[in-house]
Amino acid sequence: MKPAKRQDQSQIKRIADFIWNIADDRLRDVYARGSAATCKDAAITLDTDLDGRRDAFxxxxxxxxxxxxxxxxxxxxxxxxxxxxxxxxxxxxxxxxxxxxxxxxxxxxxxxxxxxxxxxxxxxxxxxxxxxx
CATH class of the missing domain: 3.30.300.20 (K homology (KH) domain)
Structure with a gap:
């Protein structure tokens, strides 16, 4: 059995930062546009925009x-x-x-x-x- 290869901690941190940046961009995008709640076959648009939305709760x-x-x-x-x-x-x-x-x-x-x-x-x-x- 081969010994497990150890990854450089700096490489792991770079990968984690990259993933969090993508998630952060996505969350900012959802927050700016509003979001949706879904259940079964239904969806409700939610007003989570700081400026407000007239077409959502x-x-x-x-x-x-x-x-x-x-x-x-x-x-x-x-x-x-x-x-x-x-x-x-x-x-x-x-x-x-x-x-x-x-x-x-x-x-x-x-x-x-x-x-x-x-x-x-x-x-x-x-x-x-x-x-x-």
Whole structure:
């Protein structure tokens, strides 16, 4: 068996630096153009450009959209169990964002339902948080 050939450490460092420079260029390019999130057969363009993009969600908008989808999906799963009839539902979320340091200060929501249910059942379900009877 031949002894393993030792590579010169300076050669290894040059190769590593070359690889990192390529990766760094690629990351800068993605950051400048924006990026995408993919899952299954879907893709969402993300606004990661420092100048902003009108054709993409920024991280705060994406967070609100995800919470919006969770609310609607949750309502859709609970409604059949409670035998509640809805013909439509809309969740409207809004957030107050602080720039420095960046954070969401608050998130508020409004849920609009379209239903033929009587006001008593609707109030019991929405206002009181109890199953409609």
């Amino acid at each position: 920024n991280p705060a908008e994406l967070l609100l959209a995800a919470l919006d989808a969770c609310l609607i999906k949750g309502i859709g799963r609970v409604v059949p169990i409670l035998k509640f009839r809805l013909t439509g539902v809309e969740a409207r979320l809004h957030g107050a964002r602080q720039d420095a340091p960046p954070k969401m200060e608050s998130i508020g929501d409004e849920i609009v339902v379209d239903t033929d249910e009587d006001d008593r059942r609707l109030a019991r379900w929405i206002v009181e948080g109890a199953p409609p009877s």
